Amino acid sequence: MTFTKFALSCALATLVAAPTVAEQWRGWNIHPKDYPNSVALEGFAKEVADKTEGRIEPEVYHNGVLGDQPDAIEQVRNGGLDFANFNMGPMGQIVAATNVLSLPFIFRDVDHMHTAMDGDIGRRFSDALEAEGLVALSWFDSGSRSFYNTKHPIKTPADVKGLKFRVMNNDLYVNMVDQLGGNATPMAYGEVYQSLKTGVIDGAENNYPSFESSNHYEVAKYYSITNHLIMPECLCISTASWDALSDEDKAIVKAAAVNAAQEQRALWAEREKASRAKVEAAGVSVNEVSDPKAFQAAMAPVYEGFITANPDLEALIKDIQATK
Template sequence: MKTTSTTKTFYAIAATATLVTMALPAQADTWRGWNIHPPGYPNTVALEAFAKNVTERTEGRITAQVYNNGVLGDQPDAIEQTRSGVLNFANFNMGPMGPIVPETNVLSLPFIFSSVEHMHEVMDGEIGQQFAEALAEKNLVALSWFDSGERSLYNTKRPIHTPEDVQGLKIRVMNNDLYVDMIEALGGNATPMAYGEVYQSLKTGVLDGAENNYPSFQSSNHYEAAEYYSLTEHLIIPECLCIARASWEALSAEDQEIVREEAIKASAMQRELWVEGSEASRQVVLDAGVQVNEVEDKAAFQQLMGPVYAGFIEANPDLESLVNAIRNSN
């Protein structure tokens, strides 16, 4: 998988965030970073490297620490804490960002990206800068984009080969109406639920299934409860390494440069680790006896998304050009 050169674009993204106000003189500060993932997860390793390198390169002007496993709250809470400056930095998935930054809902449209490489090219370019500008308006400075692979459906009942196989299944989704619409378009029953509640809900039958990527399916132990993993690859959602705007603007120009550079390095590290981690996680779940199946006719799933796109554009006419720009960029 190729890694797109991102330096120029990310410099432009960060510069956009600094137009609002001049940076203040740097002071010794302790930065707390939010992360939903466990130790050893690709995102965690990259975030911890970011924190370590920022601490070392600023010679203690910033002392950054990552708090893993969502111990500082679920993502919706962490987004608000970062926007208000209570938390200083975070790795956020763009899925639950929609209620705060409506533009990011475009990234949650099913099959909006044709591949992970396509997503990288979009987010590392001018279109990605538009999303960064929208985040900056909500007090989140996106300095680099992380990977989260392809999300696929898994469940306790049966392999999914066609949309008909989804009918009647109770599927957990992230808290975003687009995901509810997506599952309902396939005939399933969408259930928004906190990530930490999914394992027990699968075990007890409250849920029949959920959707996620290989590393999350494995690290959450959901594979112990759901024996069918079907490669629908319906969502490819980028994530950001975001800095609280108040924290960013409090930095000197020198320290902004350091933080920016380390965020870009963290992105490159995360993407490389993601490829390795995905393959390792895939092997773990296969060895555990999970039945993994390819979906030969993804077009059948894509065709059912027409009403989802139509409803989204009707509700967000100002975002139609952004949707078209992504779809035409491949």
């Protein structure tokens, strides 16, 4: 064998033997590692790595260590992060259509939300997100949100009157509390415990797992089940990361995201039961609102104002409400 042929043979052998360089993906998550969403995200990462045979190696960063949600949204949009689990509440500042998901009582119950988001309604929201640099691959559960406070049970809208409630930073939530006669106070989530303890606010609103894991139940002893907000969360990927995938890997990533959503929903349902049992055992008084229609009726001005400001979204609202 001549030297030239030998050198060429070695070069070809080296090329064949050279391992494929894995695409390292970074994923954002605000929850602690044992939270249902976190467990599902880890499952998503493992399935993607396994099914792509190491071509993509996702890693999930929990507890918001890569920044708060507004920062993370921007990082995913510009490709600085590859994927994330986002709550739709703060998303309305960027994708106006997602504000529809923050309308009080837009979903009849959690099953209604799942049916809508797993079908054409979810696709329409994903299309709106994709236009802003995000692709929603699947929809997680975040349960239903209800009111809790330090003063008394809430049974009718009149029981909200005069109480100061922390809400997420969105005008829809402020208007919701205002229409019930309360005083809405947008506030960072991390400030709620101390604010409840010192009386800066009288209450807040959230789901059972958040009420329990934040220890808010230690200082707010009344939890009233209004189910006023039922909001999905997305497992979203950067449009840049998505567009860079082959068709084969897109199918793998999409399937892994759908599987992650199913796992998250099952874990969430279990966690809700465990969290409710824990807070009740700790002495929290839990009451079911017997007539939610009174609360729903109070939201009419919220819907009227929203549709006036966003007439192009009225059809989407009606289509969600009509979903069986």
